[in-house]
Amino acid sequence: MKKIFILIFASVAFIGCKQNDEYKKVDATQIKVDGTINAELTSPPFVPKPVGDRPAKKLIVNLEIIEKEGEMADGVKYVYWTFGGSVPGSFIRTRIGDEVEFHLKNHPDNKLPHNIDLHAVTGPGGGAKSSFVAPGHEVTFSFKVLNQGLFVYHCATAPVGMHIANGMYGLILVEPEGGLPPVDKEYYIMQGDFYTKGANGEKGLQPFDMTKAIKEEPDYVVFNGKTGSLTGDNALTAKVGETIRLFVGNGGPNLVSSFHVIGEIFDNVHVEGGTLINHDVQTTLVPSGGAAIVDFKVEAPGTLIIVDHSIFRTFNKGSLGMINVTGDDNKTVYSGPQSDEVYHPEGGTIQTMPNEASAKAPKAVTLVERIADGKSIYSRTCFACHQPTGEGLPNTFPPLAKSDFLNADVNRAIEFVLKGKTGEVVVNGKKYNSVMTAQTLTDDEVANVLTYVYSTWGNSKKEVTPAMVKAIRSKK
Numbered sequence: 001m002k003k004i005f006i007l008i009f010a011s012v013a014f015i016g017c018k019q020n021d022e023y024k025k026v027d028a029t030q031i032k033v034d035g036t037i038n039a040e041l042t043s044p045p046f047v048p049k050p051v052g053d054r055p056a057k058k059l060i061v062n063l064e065i066i067e068k069e070g071e072m073a074d075g076v077k078y079v080y081w082t083f084g085g086s087v088p089g090s091f092i093r094t095r096i097g098d099e100v101e102f103h104l105k106n107h108p109d110n111k112l113p114h115n116i117d118l119h120a121v122t123g124p125g126g127g128a129k130s131s132f133v134a135p136g137h138e139v140t141f142s143f144k145v146l147n148q149g150l151f152v153y154h155c156a157t158a159p160v161g162m163h164i165a166n167g168m169y170g171l172i173l174v175e176p177e178g179g180l181p182p183v184d185k186e187y188y189i190m191q192g193d194f195y196t197k198g199a200n201g202e203k204g205l206q207p208f209d210m211t212k213a214i215k216e217e218p219d220y221v222v223f224n225g226k227t228g229s230l231t232g233d234n235a236l237t238a239k240v241g242e243t244i245r246l247f248v249g250n251g252g253p254n255l256v257s258s259f260h261v262i263g264e265i266f267d268n269v270h271v272e273g274g275t276l277i278n279h280d281v282q283t284t285l286v287p288s289g290g291a292a293i294v295d296f297k298v299e300a301p302g303t304l305i306i307v308d309h310s311i312f313r314t315f316n317k318g319s320l321g322m323i324n325v326t327g328d329d330n331k332t333v334y335s336g337p338q339s340d341e342v343y344h345p346e347g348g349t350i351q352t353m354p355n356e357a358s359a360k361a362p363k364a365v366t367l368v369e370r371i372a373d374g375k376s377i378y379s380r381t382c383f384a385c386h387q388p389t390g391e392g393l394p395n396t397f398p399p400l401a402k403s404d405f406l407n408a409d410v411n412r413a414i415e416f417v418l419k420g421k422t423g424e425v426v427v428n429g430k431k432y433n434s435v436m437t438a439q440t441l442t443d444d445e446v447a448n449v450l451t452y453v454y455s456t457w458g459n460s461k462k463e464v465t466p467a468m469v470k471a472i473r474s475k476k
């Protein structure tokens with residue numbers, strides 16, 4: 001008897017719950033657009049102006065891919081691949097029913113082809129299939145925004161994990177009809193894990209480490225692309241009494257974030273960036289390739305600490321940010337005493353991401369120096385396709401290790417690097433029909449990288465000189 005009563009009670013409670021769910025799916029395919037506007041794009045931690053009550057429009061997005069050197073931590077350099085020049089990439093703000101005309105541009109100085117998969121797109125590859133773009137090219141595709149929420153976008157060019165690991169991700173927000181409820185301040189934060197040849201803190205230019213990435217053992221776990229992006233002078237700011245909304249994403253490529261703000265409780269969380277709103281939350285999970293929208297009111301002054309609560313990441317790998325809240329004490333909410341020192345980052349310092357690639361390394365002269373220089377060029381450019389030890393990728397990128405094709409004709413190899421190659425090639429008896437993009441390298445760089453490739457992995461030890469490269473370059 002008692003059991004039956006509990007059963008009935010449970011099902012009534014369950015139905016009650018169901019009826020409280022006010023979610024109604026909007027058929028966005030029926031929303032008509034009214035006029036055309038250019039999308040405002042912002043770099044983190046800022047977001048474009050709210051959509052408000054504007055009608056659905058044709059929204060033009062111009063996003064440029066830029067490969068550039070930046071600083072991961074104090075003295076630690078890294079070559080980032082970016083959407084719009086920042087990690088994470090430019091924030092894109094749309095509303096349900098918009099028709100987005102997407103222009104993806106690959107800067108001519110870049111070394112690699114890229115594309116974009118937007119999780120807000122309903123269509124093959126989230127746009128990836130239509131957006132493969134070589135350096136110096138621009139591709140266009142369009143899509144209608146059918147689902148509201150906060151979505152990740154990322155590059156999906158092989159090797160996908162490496163493109164994401166180098167910073168190729170960002171967020172696109174789709175606001176509901178009428179917009180999200182207004183708040184006082186909005187910010188953009190995205191977590192990412194990074195894999196460097198050297199250990200955490202090892203100075204100098206650090207190449208990407210594929211082995212660590214496969215093992216999921218990052219050296220850095222950071223917000224907005226580097227340690228210190230949200231601390232010191234870069235800390236977010238707010239005043240007592242304001243409501244703050246954080247658009248939180250996780251680019252991964254591997255780790256799930258336990259997103260938490262020390263000293264606050266989230267009043268509202270759009271779980272996984274969707275329409276379900278949870279309240280009074282301490283820590284919210286942000287999956288790799290996922291997002292969440294959190295908002296809270298700040299009631300007392302002090303420093304709030306943004307962390308991934310998988311806490312060794314915060315204190316040893318960089319996932320630490322701050323919100324400096326100013327205003328009058330509120331002794332009822334919090335009595336004090338307070339200290340800003342307790343969570344001072346270990347080794348976290350303020351960095352800037354330089355716009356220009358840093359000065360060229362001194363000239364390599366001896367054969368040993370030239371091979372060393374070639375190795376470093378290889379690990380910045382060729383390695384993405386031909387793989388760290390030159391073994392290539394089956395059916396996609398031919399091997400450079402023990403390559404009969406490479407060893408047969410040095411001038412042809414120089415020509416490939418200078419001018420790129422499309423169409424069929426046969427290497428060690430296997431056919432490849434893909435794209436090698438022209439590499440924007442100087443004569444010295446081409447000579448050194450090829451000398452390195454020839455000197456290793458069982459190749460012919462041929463030495464390539466800048467004069468040989470120059471001769472091929474001047475050939476029509």
Ligand SMILES: [Cu+2]
Binds near residue numbers: 081113155156163168
């Ligand atoms: Cu890419």
